[in-house]
Amino acid sequence: xxxxxxxxxAYPPSARRKSTGHPARKTFQALRIEVNGELEKxxxxxxxxxxxxxxxxxxxxxxxxxxxxxxxxxxxxxFCSGCTCPPEFPVCVCGKKPRGKLVFKVIEPSxxxxxxxxxxxxxxxxAVEKL
Numbered sequence: 001x002x003x004x005x006x007x008x009x010a011y012p013p014s015a016r017r018k019s020t021g022h023p024a025r026k027t028f029q030a031l032r033i034e035v036n037g038e039l040e041k042x043x044x045x046x047x048x049x050x051x052x053x054x055x056x057x058x059x060x061x062x063x064x065x066x067x068x069x070x071x072x073x074x075x076x077x078x079f080c081s082g083c084t085c086p087p088e089f090p091v092c093v094c095g096k097k098p099r100g101k102l103v104f105k106v107i108e109p110s111x112x113x114x115x116x117x118x119x120x121x122x123x124x125x126x127a128v129e130k131l
Contacts, residue, residue, distance in 0.1 A: 003024070004024040038068075042072075046072065050075075050099075050100065054130065058130075061127075073106075079128055080098050081096070081098060099131060102128055103127035103128060107126075109121065
């Protein structure tokens with residue numbers, strides 16, 4: 001409780017007046033993410049899950065903050081990227097082919113969903129299908 005109050009007092013009064021919850025919330029979230037190694041585990045787990053999919057299988061992930069979403073977005077993009085040869089090459093020499101395709105663009109909650117479930121406000125759904 002003491003640390004939360006120290007963090008709160010460190011915020012400028014104008015920032016404390018905003019209704020984004022307790023100022024220490026994001027600090028404790030960052031500590032939890034780092035201590036638990038959540039981002040590294042997410043990266044590794046996405047690769048393992050995708051590798052275990054059968055052809056036509058789909059991997060869908062809901063993220064709740066930008067750090068998670070960036071990892072999912074980049075991982076899915078890497079599964080979907082193909083040839084990396086320079087555009088001036090007449091034929092592909094790298095031999096890289098896409099391993100997946102995006103099922104849909106990112107889906108975010110509607111205004112109605114956020115009104116019914118405020119916690120959904122930061123959720124993003126992404127999906128990739130194995131080729």
